[in-house]
Amino acid sequence: MSGRVWLFGDNIDTDVLAPGQYMRGSIEELAAHCLEAVDPDFAANVSDGDVVIAGKNFGVGSSREQAAQALKVLGVRAVIARSFAGIFYRNAINLGLPAFTSDAADMVKPGEQVKIDIETGALDLPDQRATVQCEPLPDFLLAMIRDGGLVPHLARRFEREQAR
Numbered sequence: 001m002s003g004r005v006w007l008f009g010d011n012i013d014t015d016v017l018a019p020g021q022y023m024r025g026s027i028e029e030l031a032a033h034c035l036e037a038v039d040p041d042f043a044a045n046v047s048d049g050d051v052v053i054a055g056k057n058f059g060v061g062s063s064r065e066q067a068a069q070a071l072k073v074l075g076v077r078a079v080i081a082r083s084f085a086g087i088f089y090r091n092a093i094n095l096g097l098p099a100f101t102s103d104a105a106d107m108v109k110p111g112e113q114v115k116i117d118i119e120t121g122a123l124d125l126p127d128q129r130a131t132v133q134c135e136p137l138p139d140f141l142l143a144m145i146r147d148g149g150l151v152p153h154l155a156r157r158f159e160r161e162q163a164r
Helices: 027-031 066-073 086-094 139-147 150-163
Strands: 002-007 051-054 078-081 099-101 113-117 122-125 130-133
Touching: 027 066, 066 086, 086 099, 086 139, 086 150, 139 150
Parallel strands: 002 051, 051 078, 078 099
Antiparallel strands: 002 113, 113 122, 122 130
8 A cells, every 4th residue: 555644643542533522413514624723724635545643642541432433534544652542542453554663753744755564564655765654553453454344244244154
């Protein structure tokens, strides 16, 4: 996967990712306001395949799964952060949005083109002729990502079990 970097700092919370005043609307309406308190142009300019890279404690705050869902609806293909709030991390994986830990925020620039290998966690920085190794996802989480998230993953598993 390849796309542009959207670079953010520490403590990006779920209220910024999924602003409460838009929670009653559709996920598309909510996504249109994702991160606007930090970068008002983000939702309008993020493209399918782009990567969010941030500092520590990404996704801190409430347990709203819409925070990860909004990023996915906007086409974000992966989130890389120094660390994640546990509930955000799990929500992202459950929704099929890869979340990697890495210090990549120290090495990239906003708008830089990158490629992420979901299988290995390798973040290729072509402009810098460098690769940053993110913490790879364990096989069982990769299987969920490949299947599109927890619900489709379980549906496939139940199908296989019933076919026996």
